[in-house]
Amino acid sequence: MDDWIDYYDSTHTIYASKLHRDLHFQGIARDIVGYIPSPDAVVLDYSCGEALSAGKVADACMTLILAEPAPGVRGRLIARFAPNTKIRVRSLDELRNMQEASVDLVVMNSVAQYMSASEFDAALAVIRRLLKPSGKFVLGDILQPEVGMGRDVLALLRFAARDGFLKDALVGLVATALSDYRQLRTKVGLQRYSEADILARLKKAGFSAVRAPKNIGHNPWRMTFVARPVSGT
Numbered sequence: 676m677d678d679w680i681d682y683y684d685s686t687h688t689i690y691a692s693k694l695h696r697d698l699h700f701q702g703i704a705r706d707i708v709g710y711i712p713s714p715d716a717v718v719l720d721y722s723c724g725e726a727l728s729a730g731k732v733a734d735a736c737m738t739l740i741l742a743e744p745a746p747g748v749r750g751r752l753i754a755r756f757a758p759n760t761k762i763r764v765r766s767l768d769e770l771r772n773m774q775e776a777s778v779d780l781v782v783m784n785s786v787a788q789y790m791s792a793s794e795f796d797a798a799l800a801v802i803r804r805l806l807k808p809s810g811k812f813v814l815g816d817i818l819q820p821e822v823g824m825g826r827d828v829l830a831l832l833r834f835a836a837r838d839g840f841l842k843d844a845l846v847g848l849v850a851t852a853l854s855d856y857r858q859l860r861t862k863v864g865l866q867r868y869s870e871a872d873i874l875a876r877l878k879k880a881g882f883s884a885v886r887a888p889k890n891i892g893h894n895p896w897r898m899t900f901v902a903r904p905v906s907g908t
């Protein structure tokens with residue numbers, strides 16, 4: 676296994692159990708819905724993963740584009756959401772050919788850490804092109820340089836204790852520690868950015884951004900940013 680896309684395309688143990696996975700995607704969908712500006716919005720979820728609760732997001736907007744690079748995950752998304760006429764599934768390459776200024780809200784949650792810095796900048800350019808001038812880009816779950824893996828473990832255990840899957844989470848942590856995840860985290864690593872670094876990258880890509888008071892999802896030690904296109908850039 677060479678990269679994080681392969682990892683997410685494999686039968687990984689990042690979700691400790693079905694309950695954990697379901698609660699994760701329910702929480703993410705709830706947070707995305709909170710950012711949808713109106714029921715006629717076009718929403719893009721960039722690297723959406725399994726997006727098990729995407730139906731809830733689609734209920735709150737006009738069109739939901741689920742973009743995902745991992746081919747196996749994408750195949751499951753196509754099968755899962757075929758009956759939902761509001762949902763389109765796309766590869767990341769296909770996003771480059773979409774009409775510019777056609778999207779009201781782009782969400783990229785828990786993805787930037789898996790990209791190289793240059794991949795991240797390239798993704799920002801694609802997103803900037805797709806957003807309407809009035810659009811919004813929400814960038815979630817950014818890891819900070821000074822916050823280590825211990826906080827990830829603590830955040831997961833707090834989430835598990837609150838929602839009744841603590842035993843699963845403990846077993847899952849051991850499985851993950853012994854898995855490809857641990858190897859990849861050592862070999863390929865995760866990209867971390869300070870608040871100032873993210874704001875500077877967003878500015879360079881043509882956005883004006885602020886840090887949101889609350890991160891998307893369950894980990895309060897990670898950061899979410901809300902960015903708007905700057906006209907004329």
Ligand SMILES: C[S@@+](CC[C@H](N)C(=O)[O-])C[C@H]1O[C@@H](n2cnc3c(N)ncnc32)[C@H](O)[C@@H]1O
Nearest residue numbers: 679680683703722723724745784785786789790
């Ligand atoms: C932790 S999951 C996040 C899924 C979803 N956005 C969520 O919040 O649950 C990470 C996602 O990033 C994707 N990914 C991994 N490496 C990537 C890369 N280099 N470029 C774009 N996406 C990548 C994976 O395929 C996976 O869908």
